[in-house]
Amino acid sequence: MGEQTQKPTTKKREVANMETAITLNMVQKKLQTFQTKVMEDVQKKMDVMFEELVQEVRQYEMQSNEFKNFRQHHELWSNRLTNQMEVVDSTTKTVTSEVKERKTETEEHDKSKKKLPDKVFVPRESYLTCLLEVDHMKAIYHVFVAVLLLLLLNVSANDYFEEGRVNFxxxxxxxxxxxxxxxxxxxxxxxxxxxxxxxxxxxxxxxxxxxxxxxxxxxxxxxxxxxxxxxxxxxxxxxxxxxxxxxxxxxxxxxxxxxxxxxxxxxxxxxxxxxxxxxxxxxxxxxxxxxxxxxxxxxxxxxxxAPTLIYRDEYPRTKQIRWKFALSRLSEVIAIMFVYSYVHERYIEPLFKKYGDEEITKASLSVKIFGMLMPSTIIFLCGFYLILHSWMNFAAEVLRFADRMFYKDWWTASNYEAYYRNWNIVVHDWLYEYIYKDMYNHIFKGSKLMSSLTVFFVSAYVHEHILGFGLKLFYPIMYVFFGGFGVFFIAMTKNLPKQFGNFVVWFTLISGNSLMIALYVMEYYARQNCPVGDSFLDYIKPVSWSCNGLTEN
Incomplete structure (x- = not known):
C-alpha cells in the first residue's frame, strides 16, 4: 500500500520536473532570442554611430582644409556683437583681439530691459567669394557659366534662322x-x-x-x-x-x-x-x-x-583695389542682364503677352502659372546674385570697403526666420538698427513681437511701392505674400527639423515666387491689352480678374 502511494508521487515529481525543464528550456530560448535581437539592435546603432562619427570627421577635415576661411575666422561671420572687438585690417587675414568689456549706457529704469547688440564692421569677404575658392564649388560655378553661354547660343541661333539676324x-x-x-x-x-x-x-x-x-x-x-x-x-x-x-x-x-x-x-x-x-x-x-x-x-x-546703410564715421578699408576681381563682378552684372533678356523673350512674353486678348481657361491658366516655375526661379536666384553679390562686391572693391558680408548662408536656412535674417544683410541691418531698435526701445517698450511686425510691414510696403510704380499698377501681391504669408511661415517653420525645414523653405520659395511673378505679369499684360477706365476705382481694381474672364473648359 505504501509502495503504491509512493509510485504516483514519484511520477508526479518526474512530470513536474519535466515540465519545469521544458519551461526553463523555453525561457532560455526566448532569452537567447531576446539577447540576439538586442545585440543586433545594439550593433546596428553602433554601426550608425560609427558612420556618423566617420562622416563628422570627414566634414571636419573638409572644412579644415577646403573651407578653412569659415573655420579659421568663424567668429567674423557674426553680424552683431554685444561686446566690442578690436580688428586688425589686412587684405588677406583678419586678426581679432580679446573682447573688451563695454560700459553699459542704459538708464536705471532701462536696466531690466535687454540691451540690443550693435552692428560690427570687420574686414571679411562674402560667403560666395570664400566658397568659390574651393574647387568643387568653382566647378559648379563653371557649370552655370557654360549654361549661360549655351543659352546665348540658343538665342543667337533662333534669331538667325527665324529673323535672319542676331539680336542677343x-x-x-x-x-x-x-x-x-x-x-x-x-x-x-x-x-x-x-x-x-x-x-x-x-x-x-x-x-x-x-x-x-x-x-x-x-x-x-x-x-x-x-x-x-x-x-x-x-x-x-x-x-x-x-x-x-x-x-x-x-x-x-x-x-x-x-x-x-x-x-x-x-x-x-x-x-x-x-x-x-x-x-x-x-x-x-x-x-x-x-x-x-x-x-x-x-x-x-x-x-x-559705400555699400552699407549703417552710418559710421569710419569703416574698415582694404589697402588696394583688385581690379581683376572688380571687373569680374561687373562682367557678371552684364551677363545676368542678358539672362533676364533671354527669360523675358523666351518664357514671359510667349506665355502672357496676349493675356487679355485670348480666351483663358482654367487649364491654360494652370499651364501658364506652372510654366513660370523655371523662369521665376532663374529670376529669383539671378536677382540675388546680381545685386547682393556681383554689384555689391564691385562697389565695395572700387571703394575699398572691406566688410563684404552683404548676405549670409540663407540657402541653408531651415526656417523663415533664418532666411529673412540672412537673405539681405544690408537692408536687414538698416531695419534692425533704425526701425526695430527704435520701436523696441521707445515705442513698444521691450516688445519684440510688435517691433518685428513693424519691420515686416515697413519692408513689405517699400517692396510693394517699388513694384507698383515700376509696373504702373496697384496689385499688392508682394505686400500680402511678404507681410502676410511671410509672418505665417516664420511661425510654421520655427520648430521643423533642419533637413525637412530647409526643403520646406525652398519649396515655398520656388512656388511662392513663381505664383507671385505670374500674377504680376498677368496683371501687367491685362492692363496693356484690356480697356481700363480713368477713375480711381479702375486703377485699384485688378484687371486680370475680369478681362476675358475664365471659362470652365
Missing amino acids: GLNTIKGGFRGIHYVLGVLVVKNILAFGLFYAFRIWAAVRFSLLQNKVLCSFWNKSCLILFISFQLVFGYVGSMLCIKFNLPFVSSSVLLLETVRLMMKMHAFVRTNAGRQLQGKLKGDSKVQVMLPKFSSYLYFLF
Whole structure:
C-alpha cells in the first residue's frame, strides 16, 4: 500500500520536473532570442554611430582644409556683437583681439530691459567669394557659366534662322532702359539734395547748441527741424515715384530710379538718426555747454556711396583695389542682364503677352502659372546674385570697403526666420538698427513681437511701392505674400527639423515666387491689352480678374 502511494508521487515529481525543464528550456530560448535581437539592435546603432562619427570627421577635415576661411575666422561671420572687438585690417587675414568689456549706457529704469547688440564692421569677404575658392564649388560655378553661354547660343541661333539676324536680346535691354537719361538727370539732382542735407544738419546742430540754455526755444527748434526733415523725406520719395509715371518709364528704368531714391532716403535717415542721437546726448554741465563733434563731409560723402546703410564715421578699408576681381563682378552684372533678356523673350512674353486678348481657361491658366516655375526661379536666384553679390562686391572693391558680408548662408536656412535674417544683410541691418531698435526701445517698450511686425510691414510696403510704380499698377501681391504669408511661415517653420525645414523653405520659395511673378505679369499684360477706365476705382481694381474672364473648359 505504501509502495503504491509512493509510485504516483514519484511520477508526479518526474512530470513536474519535466515540465519545469521544458519551461526553463523555453525561457532560455526566448532569452537567447531576446539577447540576439538586442545585440543586433545594439550593433546596428553602433554601426550608425560609427558612420556618423566617420562622416563628422570627414566634414571636419573638409572644412579644415577646403573651407578653412569659415573655420579659421568663424567668429567674423557674426553680424552683431554685444561686446566690442578690436580688428586688425589686412587684405588677406583678419586678426581679432580679446573682447573688451563695454560700459553699459542704459538708464536705471532701462536696466531690466535687454540691451540690443550693435552692428560690427570687420574686414571679411562674402560667403560666395570664400566658397568659390574651393574647387568643387568653382566647378559648379563653371557649370552655370557654360549654361549661360549655351543659352546665348540658343538665342543667337533662333534669331538667325527665324529673323535672319542676331539680336542677343538687345531689343529687350534697350526697351527696358528707355528713358534712362531722364533717370540719370533726376538722380544727379537727388544726390545734390542729399549733399545739402549735411550742411542743413550742421545748421541745426549749431543753432541747437546756441539755444541749449533756453529749453523752450531749443525744444521748438528741434521739433520744427524734425518736421521739416520728415516732410523733405516724403517729398523726396514722392517726386521719384511720380516721375516714373510722368516720363512713362519702363520697368527697368523705373526700378533704377525708385531703388536709388529709396537708397538715398535710407542713407539720409541713417546719417541724421545716428548723429542727431549723438547731439541730443550732449548736456549742460553747470553753466558750461558741451559741444559734440560733428562728422566731416568726407565721412558723409563716403557713406553715401559705400555699400552699407549703417552710418559710421569710419569703416574698415582694404589697402588696394583688385581690379581683376572688380571687373569680374561687373562682367557678371552684364551677363545676368542678358539672362533676364533671354527669360523675358523666351518664357514671359510667349506665355502672357496676349493675356487679355485670348480666351483663358482654367487649364491654360494652370499651364501658364506652372510654366513660370523655371523662369521665376532663374529670376529669383539671378536677382540675388546680381545685386547682393556681383554689384555689391564691385562697389565695395572700387571703394575699398572691406566688410563684404552683404548676405549670409540663407540657402541653408531651415526656417523663415533664418532666411529673412540672412537673405539681405544690408537692408536687414538698416531695419534692425533704425526701425526695430527704435520701436523696441521707445515705442513698444521691450516688445519684440510688435517691433518685428513693424519691420515686416515697413519692408513689405517699400517692396510693394517699388513694384507698383515700376509696373504702373496697384496689385499688392508682394505686400500680402511678404507681410502676410511671410509672418505665417516664420511661425510654421520655427520648430521643423533642419533637413525637412530647409526643403520646406525652398519649396515655398520656388512656388511662392513663381505664383507671385505670374500674377504680376498677368496683371501687367491685362492692363496693356484690356480697356481700363480713368477713375480711381479702375486703377485699384485688378484687371486680370475680369478681362476675358475664365471659362470652365
